[in-house]
Amino acid sequence: MNFDLTEERQMLQDTLRRYLADKYDTATRNAILDSDAGMSAEIWTGLAELGVIGALFSEADGGFGGAGFDIAVVFEELGRAGVVEPLMDTAILGGGLIAALGDEDQKLLVEEIIGGGLHVAFAHGEPSSRYDLRRVETTVAADGDNVVLNGRKAVVANAEAAGQLIVSARESGAAGDADGISLFLVPADTKGFTMRGYAMMAGGRAAEVTLDNVSVPASARLGAAGEALPAIETAVVSANVALAAETMGAMESATALTKEYLMTRKQFGRPIGTFQALAHRMSDLLIELEQARSAVINAAGHLETEPRIRDMQIASARNLMGRAGRLVAEEAIQMHGGIAMTQEYELAHIAKRITMADHRFGDTDYHLERFIALSAA
Amino acid sequence: MDLNYSAEELAFRDEVRAFLDEKLPKDISAKVRGRGHLTKQDMERWHAILNEKGWLAPNWPEEYGGCAWNAVQKHIFDVECNFASAPRIIPFGLAMLAPVLMKFGNQQQKDHYLPRILNGDDWWCQGYSEPGAGSDLASLKTRAVRDGDHYIVNGQKTWTTLGQHADWIFCLVRTDPDVKQQEGISFLLIDMKTPGVEVRPIILLDGAHEVNEVWFTDVRVPVENLVGEENKGWTYAKYLLTHERTGIAGVGSSQAGLDAVKRMAGSEIHNGRPLIENPHFAARMAQVEIDLMAMSTTNLRIISKAAVGQAPGVEASMLKVKGTIIRQEINDLARRAAGPYAMPFPSEAVEGDNDPIGPEGAGVVSAQYFNNRKLSIFGGSNEIQRGIIAKVTMGG
Numbered sequence A: 001m002n003f004d005l006t007e008e009r010q011m012l013q014d015t016l017r018r019y020l021a022d023k024y025d026t027a028t029r030n031a032i033l034d035s036d037a038g039m040s041a042e043i044w045t046g047l048a049e050l051g052v053i054g055a056l057f058s059e060a061d062g063g064f065g066g067a068g069f070d071i072a073v074v075f076e077e078l079g080r081a082g083v084v085e086p087l088m089d090t091a092i093l094g095g096g097l098i099a100a101l102g103d104e105d106q107k108l109l110v111e112e113i114i115g116g117g118l119h120v121a122f123a124h125g126e127p128s129s130r131y132d133l134r135r136v137e138t139t140v141a142a143d144g145d146n147v148v149l150n151g152r153k154a155v156v157a158n159a160e161a162a163g164q165l166i167v168s169a170r171e172s173g174a175a176g177d178a179d180g181i182s183l184f185l186v187p188a189d190t191k192g193f194t195m196r197g198y199a200m201m202a203g204g205r206a207a208e209v210t211l212d213n214v215s216v217p218a219s220a221r222l223g224a225a226g227e228a229l230p231a232i233e234t235a236v237v238s239a240n241v242a243l244a245a246e247t248m249g250a251m252e253s254a255t256a257l258t259k260e261y262l263m264t265r266k267q268f269g270r271p272i273g274t275f276q277a278l279a280h281r282m283s284d285l286l287i288e289l290e291q292a293r294s295a296v297i298n299a300a301g302h303l304e305t306e307p308r309i310r311d312m313q314i315a316s317a318r319n320l321m322g323r324a325g326r327l328v329a330e331e332a333i334q335m336h337g338g339i340a341m342t343q344e345y346e347l348a349h350i351a352k353r354i355t356m357a358d359h360r361f362g363d364t365d366y367h368l369e370r371f372i373a374l375s376a377a
Numbered sequence B: 001m002d003l004n005y006s007a008e009e010l011a012f013r014d015e016v017r018a019f020l021d022e023k024l025p026k027d028i029s030a031k032v033r034g035r036g037h038l039t040k041q042d043m044e045r046w047h048a049i050l051n052e053k054g055w056l057a058p059n060w061p062e063e064y065g066g067c068a069w070n071a072v073q074k075h076i077f078d079v080e081c082n083f084a085s086a087p088r089i090i091p092f093g094l095a096m097l098a099p100v101l102m103k104f105g106n107q108q109q110k111d112h113y114l115p116r117i118l119n120g121d122d123w124w125c126q127g128y129s130e131p132g133a134g135s136d137l138a139s140l141k142t143r144a145v146r147d148g149d150h151y152i153v154n155g156q157k158t159w160t161t162l163g164q165h166a167d168w169i170f171c172l173v174r175t176d177p178d179v180k181q182q183e184g185i186s187f188l189l190i191d192m193k194t195p196g197v198e199v200r201p202i203i204l205l206d207g208a209h210e211v212n213e214v215w216f217t218d219v220r221v222p223v224e225n226l227v228g229e230e231n232k233g234w235t236y237a238k239y240l241l242t243h244e245r246t247g248i249a250g251v252g253s254s255q256a257g258l259d260a261v262k263r264m265a266g267s268e269i270h271n272g273r274p275l276i277e278n279p280h281f282a283a284r285m286a287q288v289e290i291d292l293m294a295m296s297t298t299n300l301r302i303i304s305k306a307a308v309g310q311a312p313g314v315e316a317s318m319l320k321v322k323g324t325i326i327r328q329e330i331n332d333l334a335r336r337a338a339g340p341y342a343m344p345f346p347s348e349a350v351e352g353d354n355d356p357i358g359p360e361g362a363g364v365v366s367a368q369y370f371n372n373r374k375l376s377i378f379g380g381s382n383e384i385q386r387g388i389i390a391k392v393t394m395g396g
Helices: A007-023 A026-034 A041-050 A068-081 A087-101 A104-114 A229-264 A276-301 A307-336 A346-359 A364-376 B007-023 B026-034 B040-053 B071-083 B091-104 B107-118 B233-249 B251-267 B279-307 B314-342 B346-350 B362-376 B382-394
Strands: A120-123 A139-143 A146-157 A164-170 A181-187 A193-199 A205-217 B124-127 B143-147 B150-157 B168-174 B185-191 B197-202 B211-222
Touching: A007 A041, A007 A068, A026 A346, A068 A087, A068 A229, A068 A276, A087 A104, A087 A120, A087 A164, A087 A181, A087 A229, A120 A146, A139 A164, A146 A164, A146 A181, A146 B314, A164 A205, A181 A205, A181 A229, A229 A276, A229 A307, A229 A346, A276 A307, A276 B382, A307 A346, A307 A364, A307 B362, A346 B314, A346 B362, A364 B279, B007 B040, B007 B071, B026 B040, B071 B251, B071 B279, B091 B107, B091 B124, B091 B168, B091 B233, B143 B168, B150 B168, B150 B185, B168 B233, B185 B211, B185 B233, B233 B279, B233 B314, B251 B279, B251 B314, B279 B314, B314 B362, B314 B382, B346 B362
Parallel strands: A120 A164, B124 B168
Antiparallel strands: A139 A146, A146 A205, A164 A181, A193 A205, B143 B150, B150 B211, B168 B185, B197 B211
16 A cells, blocks of 8 residues: 555646645635636646646546546645636536547547637536436437537536537436436537526636527537436546545645644734634644545545445545535634635635535535445445 | 413514514515625615614613513514514614613713614714734724823724724723723724724625724824723623623524525425435434524523523523524525525625526525624634633633
């Protein structure tokens, strides 16, 4: 057993950490949050040039990484700096699905993604699907050489920036069935798309997307008709590793800021960290942080194992991150007091990233139930 | 002991309901329910309606225009107002300054300020906290130096809630720096229009502008604006904080919040069934409800005691800690119930002319969750309250 990063990953981590420390301070990030685009084109290009996007794809797909630990290394650093740029949406989900299912032509898009020239959004969730990946009601119907899509997609992250949307639709069966789901690559300027975009609580943008007779060639289908669910689940597994690692990185920042604050802030004539009531709570956060680190390692290390084991590890990691993350975010704010409630203080954004990660691809409770179900299987 | 409402109490409840049904403006309750942004005018309008009815100041004695309600009536009023989505009564003038003036102010101050508070002529804000003096309030540094018939005030206050609307601020200032911290503090009333007073907004993590910094640069304050005696301000401040704490259990707010969670969980579908039927979610909701049922009775027990003249001490601290834990847990359940629809930023999800995004009420749950982290920080943080409980019950 060996818990050291490989030399390449260590280099990736160092480079990315230096780049973000240099280019992504609180003021810069808060200006990005206030901007109409909700992200920085300059940072995106910078990340692409550093090879950060490429590190999320395997060599076979044109990248130089793509394993669980590559994802974990990248997203831990993004989480530490509170990065809001949509690497998970464009690369892990969008790029991941195209790489997994695309034909030769479609896969050309992966190269564009790695180069930083294309954004993608995964338009899968619907107004009544919550976290259920199978609940797809958007319809697809054949129309000559074309297919016509109708339906609504909910909280589609990165939708407005995306040049291509990956839209799921049901070819057959009922809303909750595993079979019958297909994916389609739809250019954003296709007629029939309506988007209502909005900023999100923890940064980034999303949109409610309506598909009203969106007509695309049948060749826009990604993979075989009605058989997309396993690929969706695999992409979401990677996204869950990314979310867990990002949360862990953010927890590192939250605990570091809190420790620093406890040692410097004085009340009643002494640093508040010398009060045992606070010192013990800080210790609890550090204990949970180590638990979180191990949960991310477990999840990342099982990305390529058989689905049941893999899924148990993922559910376990996301449940633990949800609980530990809530504790760290809430306690870090509480021990800071009012200052952490202000938008301009770094911890406020970090705490929001930690908390709102719990609303993507299943919250703490969802993953607890999933773990129970998988354990019984 | 009798846990049921008496016939009189039931009649009072019906009277409150009928009043709210008739007089609470629908546009205001809609904003409160959807957590849209209440303007200064909205809040003043509601105060005026309550004042007209004589119900604006439940805690004031009748001689000053109060309601002369007993503890149960106040509780009923609080619960009904929350269920009807009435805005909260802004406490700074009515619930904080007024009791101090009644007990420690001179006759001229009572005659001048109290009717103006009731009639909404003056909007008050609170000048207690400073950047270096949060939980350790007595270490405050804002200086007031006597100069003839005036004090010259220099310094900075922070976390001043709704200070952007205020006409006046009641301030703790240091008038004697050479004695023990608590013994050199005075209680001063300052007109916000005085030259040298500057209000700077603080934007909170949910994007809200509800607190401010207030800066004082050579602000001249007439000596008649001193409340009570010079250097006795700490006594008045502590008296005021006791009043601040009694309302903070937030029973009505929690009940209304839990109700909203149930509504959302009843309509959200999870694994093909309403979320409210999910054993895990239902168990968490039930636990909060059980805690709230007990705390509601604790709250009534304590305010009943206060009504017969026993000042709430350690019990107020207990209520504050438990009450805020419960409210924050309900906020957590609400964001979970909303699922992915907790993610949109509230100003875009609930304001403007568009339909709200997601299920009813979902657009504000994350903002409320983050905003209400303040509950365990302000008004004496929960750590300070636990310290008080420990000191009172175990000495030291």
